[in-house]
Amino acid sequence: MTDLPQSVLIKEEGPREGFQIEKGPFTSADKIAVVDALSGTGLRFIQVGSFVAPRLVPGWADAEAVMEGFTPAPGVEYAGLWFNEPGLERALKFRGKLTLKGSISLSASDAFSRKNLNRSHAENLAAMPARIFAHQAADVPVTRIGVMAAFGCNFEGDIQPAQVLATIADGLSVARDTGCTIKDVMVADTMGWATPIRVERVIGAVRAAHPDLRITLHLHDTRGLGIANAHAGLRMGVDSFDTSVAGLGGCPFAAQPGAPGNIATEELVLLCEEMGIATGIDIDALIEAARLAERIIGRPLPSTLLRSGGLGPIRARAA
Amino acid sequence: MTDLPQSVLIKEEGPREGFQIEKGPFTSADKIAVVDALSGTGLRFIQVGSFVAPRLVPGWADAEAVMEGFTPAPGVEYAGLWFNEPGLERALKFRGKLTLKGSISLSASDAFSRKNLNRSHAENLAAMPARIFAHQAADVPVTRIGVMAAFGCNFEGDIQPAQVLATIADGLSVARDTGCTIKDVMVADTMGWATPIRVERVIGAVRAAHPDLRITLHLHDTRGLGIANAHAGLRMGVDSFDTSVAGLGGCPFAAQPGAPGNIATEELVLLCEEMGIATGIDIDALIEAARLAERIIGRPLPSTLLRSGGLGPIRARAA
Incomplete structure (x- = not known):
């Protein structure tokens, strides 16, 4: 099946990911x-x-200063991330400048829930209504289900598509009980287990079960297959991706430091644009932003495209 | 069309590529x-x-010492590279330990021929018979046509599948005139222009025109799409790939130093094995070899898998 979309939404997570994980x-x-x-x-x-709590993520202790300081551009949706009510309270101060939306965040792997959140999937699920009510009380809509470890888990091994479907069903059940309308489902390859064939199977199953939900793929390039997996997602009709400029971020589950996290935004843009899929993004401006990020971080970042440069200027010179 | 092979031949070029391009x-x-x-x-x-001439590639001035020194393993074909008769003469001294085969090496881009070889495609073609006769005189079979810049060219821009077909036709014509039997065609993305859709088009055209030739894809990961392109090749039935362990090598045509050359062997092995395509390769041993290469080179090499490690040991621990 090939079902390439005509355009895609690329959700840039580089600043949040990068300044969270890099030493600074x-x-x-x-x-x-x-x-x-x-x-x-x-x-x-x-x-x-x-x-997040500065104790846990010192790199974002200055979240307020950054939210105050950046200059919003028209037509761009700006988002923040939070995991609990104190975080939500901080985010609420930037309502308007930020678009605030809540998420029902679950893991397809019970073992990963225990490792990452120190509670089982069932305990995590049981904690959701209180969290959702806090959002609803603040008039922040909860419209998305996120499924971590959807392709495999370092602590549980291979994850079957049925586990992903069961996790989404659990999320939808909580949503129903709390009166949320879910529009989006984010499927994440948290530990770098995805392959093109796994993407086909998982996305195929989710699409078939939930044709009404928009799927976002959150892919890590942990083992070099990230863009191949994104291509498999595009072929399955996925039209929304989480990415990081320059490949900012990283993977706490890799064997050695320096392993990439999110796929690089500019590499996904290149893939899409060269295949006729519109992103709305100026890839050369994006590569310049990637290079700025690399200079600020002060170490070579995972993106290879930022080193090689895009094809546009070369094509123009060759013509 | 999906035509995944059951097994693939992976042709390792890392030692030759790496010690040619790295400073040392x-x-x-x-x-x-x-x-x-x-x-x-x-x-x-x-x-x-x-x-090659030590004047041009000082890194391989000791080719003889290396050919003398390595310990051949049974069932492995060892190869060398040469570009002219003095090179062929040097290679002949290792006949038996090395399997010697000649190639009709052409470029789909006339502009690249001029830049890279300082002669036009027509001049390059005209020089082939003398080169082939030298091989035949030494009883070295010429069985392969290589097509550089088959997906795009920094000096000519986009390359159409028809140009690749015309280049192969030129090679086959020389082969006919000189009595060579061509069995293989190597299609190279020399400057990192390939995308999955270009791979589908070019390989589709070559397959249709030459169902009797075995296609080898030589892909560079210049812009991060290398493994996605390899996957597209696999889907088109390609069962032979040139690769480099750890991504050894590089790209002299990139905008900045550090851009990768050949796709990393271990990343292609991961892609294949996780999709049920046999490579015959022990990926964990290969990752150890990649790490050895990285220690010797003394800088981080492009492969991300060598940093993250394979899934096998993680899967075993999780089970």
Whole structure:
């Protein structure tokens, strides 16, 4: 089956991912510079930063300063991330500048839930209604289910499509009980287990079961297959992807430091644009933003395209 | 169309590529250590080194010492590379230890021929018979046509499938005139222009025109699409690939240093094995060889899998 979309939504998570995982310290001005550079590229969604406890993620202790400081561009949706009510409270102060949406975040792997959240899938599920009510009380819609470890898990091994479907069903059940209308499902390859054939199977199963939900693929390039997996997703009609400029971020589950996290935004844009799938993004401006991020981070970032440059300028010179 | 092969031949070019392009200096013992490590992985083809003028490629001035020194494993075909008669003469001294085969090496881009070889495609073609006769006089069979720049060219821009077909036709015509029997055609993305859709078109055209020729894809990961392109090749039934362990090598045509050349062998092995396509290769042994190569080279190499490690040991621990 080939069902390539005509256009895709690329959700940029690089600033949040990168400044969370890189050592630093980085100034708020550095973070703002990256967000502002991204705002001028044609991206329609940018996750700016994270309202997490500074004790856990010191890199985002200055989330407020960055949210204050960046200059929003028209037509761009800016988002933040939070995991609990104190985080939500912090985010609410930027309502308007940020578009606030809540998520029912689950894992297809019970073992990963226990490792990552220190509670079972069932306990995680049981904790959701209180979290959703807090969002509803603040008039923040909960419209999305996220499924971590949807392709495999370092602690549980292979994950079957049926486990992903069961996890989505659990999320929809909580949504029903709490009066949320779910529009989106995010399927994440949290630990780098996806292959094109697994993408075909999992996305095929989710599509068939939930034709009304928009699927976002969140792919990591942990083992070099990230863009091949994205291509498999495109072929299955997926038209929304989470990515990081320059491949900002990383993987705490890899054997050695330096393993990539999210697929690089510019590599997905190249793949799409060269295949006639519109992204709305100026890839050369994006590569410049990637290079700015790399200079600020101060180490070579995973994206190979940022080193090689796009085809547009070469094509123009050759013509 | 999906026409995944049941097994693939992976032709390892890492030692030759890597020690040609990396600064060094490296000892012959270093080079031998990499070749010997690769010999124990299940690879069936290893290109050991290059008989090029030391003036042009000082990294391979010690080709003879390396060819002398490595320990051949049973069932592995070892190859060398040469570009002219002095190179062929040097290679002939290792006949038996090396399997010697000649190639009709052409470019689908006339502009690339001029830049790379300082002669036009027509001049390159006219020079072939003398080169082939030298091989025939030494009883070295010429069985392969190589087509560089088959997907695009930094100096000519996009390359159409028809140009690739015309280039192969030119090669076959020379082969006919000189009495060579061509069995293989190698199609190379020399400058990193391939995308999955270009692979489908070019390979589709070559397959349709020459169902009797075995196609080898030589893909570069210049812009991060290498493994996605390999997957597209597999879907088109391609069952032979040139690769480099750890992504050894590089790209002289990239905008910045550090851009990858050949796709990483271990990433292609992961893709194949996880999709049920047999490679005969022990991926964990291959990743160890990649790490050895990285320690010897002394800088982070492009492969991400060598940093993350394979899924086998993780799967075993999780089970």
